[in-house]
Amino acid sequence: MGLSYAFLGLAIQASFLLSFCHPFSTNHNLRIRQQHASSSASPTISTSLRSQILDFVEPTTGVRVKLVGAMHYNPASIKLAEDTINALAEEGQLGSIIIESCDIRWNATMENEMVKDALLSEMKAAHDLGMQYERPVVLGDQRINITVDQLKFGAKEAVLDLVQPWNGGWGRLVDSISSARKVAVPFGEEFLGLGSFFDPKLLASAPISFIKYPLSYFVKSPVFTIAVFALIILGDVDSSNAISTDSVSTTDLIESLLFSILETAIFARIFLKELLADRNEVLADSILEQCRNYETESSSNWLEKLFQADRTGDKSTGAVYAPGSVAGKPEDGKIVVAVLGLAHCNGIKKLLTEAQN
Helix, strand or coil: CHHHHHHHHHHHHHHHHHCCCCCCCCCCCCCCCCHHHHCCCCCCCCCCHHHHEEEEEECCCCEEEEEEEECCCCHHHHHHHHHHHHHHHHCCCEEEEEECCCHHHHHHHHHCHHHHHHCCCHHHHHHHHHHHCCCCEEECCCCHHHHHHHHHHHHHHHHHHHCCHHHCHHHHHHHHHHHHHHHHCCCCCCCCCHHHHCCHHHHHCHHHHHHHHHHHHHHHCHHHHHHHHHHHHHHHHHHHHCCCCCCCCHHHHHHHHHHHHHHHHHHHHHHHHHHHHHHHHHHHHHHHHHHCCCCCHHHCCHHHHHHHCCCCCCCCCCCCECCCCCCCCCCCCCEEEEEEEHHHHHHHHHHHHHCCC
């Protein structure tokens, strides 16, 4: 019983955390709010939901960046993304839109009619508005096959470190978790705080996220999803048949506690490093490359000006644009918007504002 409850607890914990970083799928349909196009007033963004936006200037290009943090599939996050993009478009300041997806995930989603039409997400909302306003829409995340390979390697490395305490394994595991946390989840007044994650409006809509997130997996990979739930249910049934009393033995409690510690250590390692820190670098680079299209002349050094004097096309390198999107080009007075899981925002801002170029 201890193992099955621990496994169920990990599944719930993973679902909650992944809803803030969303590495595997991007889905959904959205009603584009046509009334914004004819309205003269900018969309009003809730004061509380403003706490999910990081607004700063990328120092090497002098371009303003807005990171819109989201709980994936959450109606409050969808509205925040819509309102932010609509407001910038109405002011003539909307530059490129970066969304937390890669070409593989995005194309797979668009090919699945049930997923595309039945499930809503803030990334699909941002994409559709970008298409409506004819702005560049960038699939800025690390490709999913690379992420999966890194997850496998990270989990294997964490397990090996756990079972080799005499060889410095525990120290390496602690160091890897600690260093990844400092890079991926920095703290401070200039970053999002706990209030951003536990905003009342966000939490009020959280049940919708918790339903749609696993549902998206079920629609795209029904066999895998059913197998996971079957393991959880069967584990509970076997455990209940093995227990003849209502009391839980000390052995069960110790077993459950030890297993929970082990699974938490492994999950913390792959969540902080492979799911956040490693992908943050790719997402930050995608944002920086789009900033190059909107940088002011004074931000470029003389060598860059020499080689780019006659260049009027896309100044970004390696950008992956969504199918049908226009490409970026040099423009003045634009703001780059990135729609991301909340868990990514602080780490990406740290990379963009503190990295040495």
